[in-house]
Amino acid sequence: MSDIYAQRGYGDRPVGFGAKIGVVVVDFQRGFVGADFPMGGAPMVDQAVRNTVPVIEAAKRAGLPVIACVNGYDSPRAAPHWKVGAVFDLLRGSAAVDLDPRIAAAAPDVTLMKSAPSIFFATPAAAILNKERVDTVIVTGCITSGCVRASVIDAFSLGFRVMVPHDCVGDHDAEAHAQNLKDVERRYADVIDAAIAIEAIEQWRQSNDKS
Known part of the structure; x- marks a missing residue:
């Protein structure tokens, strides 16, 4: 079947990497990864965590910024009008708001707590990346059809070049994962792999190695 979007010019030019890369890690927290939590246990999300760790480690070796976030609230009153009841249990200080241990061990430079889908909404993430002169953002995390997609769109709207490694993001549903990646690839981002x-x-590290 022909792609009616492609016929109209969607996705006809790549974004490409720019001058400096930053990595953002969206909601790889126990409440979305761990099988012992209502919203956790998706194999695709667990695999995305495993694939993201080497990306974080590479960025840290290169001296590039890595910003992680968790979704959480000081109280249920601080949460917006979610249609997902379990979100209201993501309270500051609870285990559900802890970073997945593998992500925590990789030691992101900054971990933010956000209250909306995007890592960029009402957080200092963009300011931190701008301070570091980052123009290209690699977006990892979960859930592809929710907070990852929102973060991609905000990164695009803020003027960043956006890269999404398909194997570093995960969803509860494979079809939703694929459809949302295809859609952001048409409009806002390059879909790559880890x-x-x-x-x-690594190319950036070698080009900027001052030793």
């Missing part, structure tokens, strides 16, 4: 992300980071 190996390409690491290669680009």
